[in-house]
Amino acid sequence: xxxxxxxKSTLAAGAAPVFVPVLVVxxxxxxxxxxxxxxxASLGGDTASIQADQLHMQGSLTSKASITTAxxxxxxxxxxxxxxxxxEYLSPEGKVFAVAWHGPRMPDLxxxxxGYFESYQTAVQARSGxxxxxxxxxxxxxxxxxxxxxxxxxxxxxxxxxDALPSNVRAEDIQ
Amino acid sequence: xxALRICISLTTxxxxxxxxxxxxxxxxxxxxxxxVTTNVxxxxxxxxxxxxxxDAAFASVTVCVPGTSNCQTVDGVLVDTGSFGLRILSSAxxxxxxxxxxxxxxxxxxxxxxxxxxxxxxxxxxxxxxxAGEKASSTPIQVLSDTDFIAPSSCTSSxxxxxxxxxxxxxxxxxxxxxxxxxCGNPCPASFDQYYxxxxxxxxxxxxxxxxxxVVNPVALFAKDNNGVxxxxxxxSSGGESSVSGSLVFGIGTQSNNGLGSxxxxxxxxxxxTTTYNGTAYPESFIDSGSNGYFFxxxxxxxxxxCGNSSDAPGFYCPGSTTSFxxxxxxxxxxxxxxxxxIANAETLFASQNNFALGDLGGVSSNAPPYFFDxxxxxxxGQNVFVAIEGASTPGGTGPYWAY
Numbered sequence: 001x002x003x004x005x006x007x008k009s010t011l012a013a014g015a016a017p018v019f020v021p022v023l024v025v026x027x028x029x030x031x032x033x034x035x036x037x038x039x040x041a042s043l044g045g046d047t048a049s050i051q052a053d054q055l056h057m058q059g060s061l062t063s064k065a066s067i068t069t070a071x072x073x074x075x076x077x078x079x080x081x082x083x084x085x086x087x088e089y090l091s092p093e094g095k096v097f098a099v100a101w102h103g104p105r106m107p108d109l110x111x112x113x114x115g116y117f118e119s120y121q122t123a124v125q126a127r128s129g130x131x132x133x134x135x136x137x138x139x140x141x142x143x144x145x146x147x148x149x150x151x152x153x154x155x156x157x158x159x160x161x162x163d164a165l166p167s168n169v170r171a172e173d174i175q
Numbered sequence: 176x177x178a179l180r181i182c183i184s185l186t187t188x189x190x191x192x193x194x195x196x197x198x199x200x201x202x203x204x205x206x207x208x209x210x211v212t213t214n215v216x217x218x219x220x221x222x223x224x225x226x227x228x229x230d231a232a233f234a235s236v237t238v239c240v241p242g243t244s245n246c247q248t249v250d251g252v253l254v255d256t257g258s259f260g261l262r263i264l265s266s267a268x269x270x271x272x273x274x275x276x277x278x279x280x281x282x283x284x285x286x287x288x289x290x291x292x293x294x295x296x297x298x299x300x301x302x303x304x305x306x307a308g309e310k311a312s313s314t315p316i317q318v319l320s321d322t323d324f325i326a327p328s329s330c331t332s333s334x335x336x337x338x339x340x341x342x343x344x345x346x347x348x349x350x351x352x353x354x355x356x357x358x359c360g361n362p363c364p365a366s367f368d369q370y371y372x373x374x375x376x377x378x379x380x381x382x383x384x385x386x387x388x389x390v391v392n393p394v395a396l397f398a399k400d401n402n403g404v405x406x407x408x409x410x411x412s413s414g415g416e417s418s419v420s421g422s423l424v425f426g427i428g429t430q431s432n433n434g435l436g437s438x439x440x441x442x443x444x445x446x447x448x449t450t451t452y453n454g455t456a457y458p459e460s461f462i463d464s465g466s467n468g469y470f471f472x473x474x475x476x477x478x479x480x481x482c483g484n485s486s487d488a489p490g491f492y493c494p495g496s497t498t499s500f501x502x503x504x505x506x507x508x509x510x511x512x513x514x515x516x517x518i519a520n521a522e523t524l525f526a527s528q529n530n531f532a533l534g535d536l537g538g539v540s541s542n543a544p545p546y547f548f549d550x551x552x553x554x555x556x557g558q559n560v561f562v563a564i565e566g567a568s569t570p571g572g573t574g575p576y577w578a579y
Contacts, residue, residue, distance in 0.1 A: 149291070
């Protein structure tokens with residue numbers, strides 16, 4: 001596996017009340033198709049887990065990830081082969097505290113949620129209420145929040161660990 | 176048991192058709208509902224086969240071994256304008272054995288179809304599909320079964336549960352009559368993990384699936400009336416009704432009974448429209464008869480109280496009193512129109528256990544961006560909603576669009 005790095009600086013455009021310098025790092029990874037990396041968990045995992053996710057979602061020779069460094073966390077964006085975009089939020093301590101996605105296909109949440117997948121799966125499959133319900137998904141537990149919506153060919157969603165959010169990060173920032 | 180259920184349904188349909196023909200039943204609806212005829216199937220919002228499914232419309236669909244008169248009529252099939260293609264529970268197909276589709280290697284083909292809250296899994300088989308007087312010959316459909324073939328982990332990676340039984344689906348099948356014809360794309364690559372070749376029941380591997388082999392909206396294969404559908408349901412009184420009957424009309428502007436009339440066309444090239452509420456535009460909104468409520472925004476943006484997580488209606492809204500809203504829909508074109516609707520307390524609505532047509536049922540769509548409006552089945556009560564298929568020519572232009 002070889003890596004090339006291109007680094008450039010820019011300024012955040014827009015919404016933040018305070019202008020926050022943002023460092024944009026574009027990493028182009030040339031990955032051998034036959035490479036096998038451990039399928040580390042992403043949510044709760046480290047930078048290496050993001051690369052594992054990227055490999056898992058691409059399955060192709062070349063891929064690109066852009067890494068945006070804001071004040072308190074970095075966002076790693078992966079364009080999956082399916083057209084779905086996945087963003088992974090990495091804390092200053094190097095742990096993934098949130099993932100978000102949008103695009104034509106659901107991402108592999110077993111891969112993206114890692115150790116959180118089982119509790120998510122239990123919650124998402126639990127039949128609740130007295131009537132059949134076909135509606136967007138919202139799981140709001142003390143240790144895990146998952147939201148999935150959209151329509152066929154345009155899925156969107158996010159998952160995060162509330163206790164792991166950096167102090168100045170709001171749930172709305174994850175998308 | 177199954178045969179008895181079908182008989183009851185057919186009797187009900189005949190009675191419904193009679194009532195509609197005689198003046199529209201007891202509803203205060205003002206929208207015209209086409210009588211059942213060759214291009215019109217009866218639909219009903221009645222709780223479905225299990226009697227636990229509010230705000231869902233059901234139809235009867237007949238599937239036949241291709242080219243034969245060996246057929247079975249399946250009732251309780253969910254009418255879903257949010258998906259594409261016919262899917263029927265394996266357990267509901269009791270008297271016909273349809274033709275298994277095979278891939279280029281000669282292996283049986285199975286499909287994993289991921290919805291927004293569940294997935295369906297099972298073999299792709301070919302049937303002649305008959306609804307009302309319309310027929311779609313040699314149509315690939317999905318037969319839902321967790322046991323004929325075993326869903327591989329790439330199919331279950333959404334974490335969703337399967338909806339392949341009556342208990343989990345709440346219906347005997349899904350009739351996807353939405354904005355698209357085929358249910359994947361041209362072609363459907365193996366990387367999508369949607370179609371699988373299955374040399375053995377536990378050995379399914381993703382395959383690329385050409386367009387013509389994909390599960391398809393049967394309407395697109397009809398010999399005529401094949402450019403879309405109209406879902407016609409009467410208005411529902413506040414507080415809900417036990418059931419209402421309506422029509423699923425095939426074709427747009429192809430017969431005297433399916434003209435656009437004064438309906439506004441909302442073009443939807445990406446399968447979505449923009450809903451504006453309280454000055455904010457939500458461009459990823461959509462109309463979907465398969466969602467069983469108005470799902471929009473969250474408690475903070477609507478001022479509506481959420482039903483408790485341990486209540487009888489988690490995820491729905493439970494306001495102290497029925498609350499009215501006005502929003503504006505706009506397609507990709509210039510046309511726009513206001514939508515007025517109301518949200519009542521879902522727990523109160525559900526407490527009337529025999530009421531399944533609930534016009535004021537709603538819930539949360541997301542509690543953080545991206546926010547959106549999911550105009551579910553209550554949106555269809557009291558107004559005829561046209562669904563034009565992608566690429567199909569109609570008097571209102573080329574699909575995909577919604578019109579109402």
